[in-house]
Amino acid sequence: MTSSFGKSKMITVHDVARQAGVSTATVSRVFSGKDGVVANKTAVLVREVALELGYTPSEIGRSLRLASSRIVVMIVPDSTNDFCADVAVSVEQALVENDLSMVLMNSGENSGRQDSLLDDAESLRPRAIVLLGALDTPKLRALAKSSRDIIFVNRRPTDDIVAPYVGIDNVAAGRAVAEHFVSQGFRRIAVVHGPLRYAASRGRVDGFVGRMGELGVGPADIQRFEGPLTMEAGYAHGQALCADTTRPEAVFCGNDMIAYGIHRAANEAGLRIPDDLAICGFDDNRVNEWLAPWLTSVRVPALEIGPAVRDLILGHNPEAVREDCVLPFTLNVRASTLGQRV
Amino acid sequence: MTSSFGKSKMITVHDVARQAGVSTATVSRVFSGKDGVVANKTAVLVREVALELGYTPSEIGRSLRLASSRIVVMIVPDSTNDFCADVAVSVEQALVENDLSMVLMNSGENSGRQDSLLDDAESLRPRAIVLLGALDTPKLRALAKSSRDIIFVNRRPTDDIVAPYVGIDNVAAGRAVAEHFVSQGFRRIAVVHGPLRYAASRGRVDGFVGRMGELGVGPADIQRFEGPLTMEAGYAHGQALCADTTRPEAVFCGNDMIAYGIHRAANEAGLRIPDDLAICGFDDNRVNEWLAPWLTSVRVPALEIGPAVRDLILGHNPEAVREDCVLPFTLNVRASTLGQRV
DNA sequence: TTGTACGCGTTATCAC
């Protein structure tokens, strides 16, 4: 015996129309919010019959007719990353209030996978495609060129793709961290960042290194390590750093996951934080308040992203469609970088 | 000016057919995997033209024709909960390998919201609806009765709803924790659990209390607190517990989020763990290894849930459709419950 | 091997 999933016969407008003794058009009118046009008595009858029969309007049929679905596709690199999860929830909540649904897809930071997902996304004829951490691929460029239904969150693959952007000013955030590091007297630095093909990673590093230079700390004093934005990657880099005799005084991490990994490596190496090694994260995941209240991090307002994305999709803020929606960030300074060197 | 989202004109089979000089049927055949039936030369030509025109088959049209979509709706209580996020990713990854898409919806542990989402879900005519942490509502009962397309993960709202279940044996897990607590000599206990209207919460508590009783610790020695499965709720309960002069020796938490909250409250109250207060969580979130390596917790194999759900949907394991798919759990004992009282 | 024609469920248009 085979599964019966997805095979059950569905009630349609025709069933309701026949049972209620009205036309399909009337049933449709009742369920597409045009109650005003229908006689109150009729509308009540139709709703009654529909409830009795268990009728739910088909989004498929509606989408076909209207040539536009109520689905928004959101592609994230890894939704087990706390920050991604927060952004996804934020977007989903903002959308559901406007009767839109969100399809969540994980690209795994993989170009091929992203392109394959973009195909899947396109086939759903979504109202919009939201990309968190987009990769610069030919497919993405083609899509961005052919439609205006793409929104980039947090990082834009390249500057020459014209599409709305929602996120923080990564360069400014990098500069803020640099100023904090210098104020604490840190001069030998390591930066453990995400792949530089991401504009966000690049922006953070460039802002940081640039400002450090202006403040008198040259590139020679700044080691750089590139890798995935994961705890595992942070752990590996952390182990290497801690074993080094010329260990840096402070590490600037591409995100909090990396910071968690480095923290674990430092702990296992018996280093004290921040005395032996200062750590600064990025994103300031909500869980920090509970499990890592010591971690200095750049707070990205994840929960404000959803409403901004929704406004973009609904065109609530037309003049912003062509402009970037830059949200404010905050450098939350906590124990992990509060050295007494000053 | 209004937004252009979702309004761009789409390429259809007709466009490709005209351009390639073939019929729409042939184009359709090429893209529905029936390449074998089409002359190789024709198939190549069609693909060429399609690529040139940027054609992607519409899932809308396909779904309408086939009376079944490739969408699976997953409803979770809160996908910012690490455990939920892991399960969602696990399911999404398993589905995407079989060309299915996942729509993620957050119910926020709210009955009304869940029912509203079930309506939305139904309207998408999904292949299946997967519920993590389902609430027992009339709507859900009606849906479960009218179709076999529902899968319950981790908790089943009530025992009388017949539908596939994927998850652990919560009663057995509760009993395992009880045995561990007794082996450590804990006799004055607090249980901070989730809402008892959830079968999973009930199972954990019942198993725990029942086994404690068998081992000589009666209900009088076990305080119970009910609340949301959040860090905030755990924190609030933790503050109350820590302020109590007749503080318990150990706390069994309904999930890890609650445990994080209690840990913070205990820390702020200056209590040492486990000497002043032992803590046991539930789920064993992956982040524990990194940020809470001290937390004893019941490991639920979140990443094995996706494949199990997929098999159920695809009917890979027909005889299991009517049976529960019970996954193994592990009690991971760590420092937070290793008292020296024995 | 390929083309023709129909219908899936819905809504907009037009006529009544």
Add this chain to the structure above:
DNA sequence: GTGATAACGCGTACAA
């Protein structure tokens, strides 16, 4: 206020 009808994009039975 309501009904009949066409059209949306696709897959397939049937005819060629």
